[in-house]
Structure formats: C-alpha cells, structure tokens
Amino acid sequence: RDEETQGHSGRVTDLATQLASRMGYTEEQLVHFRRGVILHDIGKMGIPDNILLKPGPLDEDEWRIMRQHPLLAYNWLKDIHHLEKAIDVPYAHHERWNGSGYPRGLKGTEIPLSARIFAVVDVFDALISRRPYRMALPVYEAINFLRQNSGVLFDPEVVDLFLQMMEEPNDPIKPIARVDQAYNSQ
Secondary structure (H helix, E strand, O other): OOHHHHHHHHHHHHHHHHHHHHOOOOHHHHHHHHHHHHOOOHHHHHOOHHHHOOOOOOOHHHHHHHOOHHHHHHHHHOOOHHHHHHOHHHHHOOOOOOOOOOOOOOOHHHOOHHHHHHHHHHHHHHHOOOEOOEOOOOHHHHHHHHHHOEOOOEOHHHHHHHHHHHHOOOOOOOHHHHHHHHHHOO
C-alpha cells in the first residue's frame, strides 16, 4: 500500500539472504527464508492508512495498533502449507534479544534464528532510509547503532557476521557499496 514498504522489502531481501547463507542456511532453507523476508510486513495490510501512512511519529495508541502487524501476518499465513517454514520472519522480526520486542516478548535464542538474522538487516535498512518524520542516517551511524545494540536488541553473533559481510574486501561488489549506491540513487 505504500511505495516505501515495497522498496524496503526489495532492498532487504538480497542482504538478508546473503547473511542467512553465511550463517549456514542450505538452499532449501534459503527458499523458505526468502519467502519470509518478502512477506515480513504483510501484516501491515491490516493497519489503517491513517496510521501506516502518518507523516509523523505515532502516538501510544497508534503504536499499539502498529505492533499488531506481526500477529496479523501470523494469523493470515499460518494455514498456508507451503509457507509454514517461512512464517518465523513475519511473526518474530520485531522480537528483541533482551526480550523487549513484540508480539510475544521472546528473548535470546527463543527468537527463531531466521527472525534474528532478518531483524539486523531490517533495522539497518530502516535506519539508512528516509522516513516522512526523519532523515536517513549515514551508513556509518547505522553500523554504530548495530554495534551498540549487539547483545541488547540483536543477537551478537548475527551482528558480527553482518558487519563482517558489509566490510568484506574480497567481495567483487561489496555489500556496503551496493547499499550506498542504492540509497544515493533515491
């Protein structure tokens, strides 16, 4: 329903799939993971436009409604057989390592690995993307945010591997260069 969500989904799919691959996902697991990534915000279809498209920060009541989108996604997808192995990302990508996330308040390794992997990429992309209510952060600030919240909001192993991947010099086209190029062209 909004172009930013569509662009966000496309951008995070490549980085998240690369990261999952580096974390040892098999080709079959990557298929399911990729489906989950593509569908991660499908629950936002159930969020009213006045909240989803609000040009400023959400108030407490609006956040309560917005935080329902992972549960909406779960309820819509849970009975679709070929998406059973993909549902963890849409359902748990807002859970946080310290238990402060939603919708279930999962903590640490209670959070499915696929959701822990995706959460790092999702937040990184959100931070370096312009929003109606704030400017995009420079990539180095987003990386600092991940470092500061490693072991707090994010699985430290996932953050470490993501940062290694982003800075890897042997990659013919470094992921960080692709990210910079994608955001500078917007």
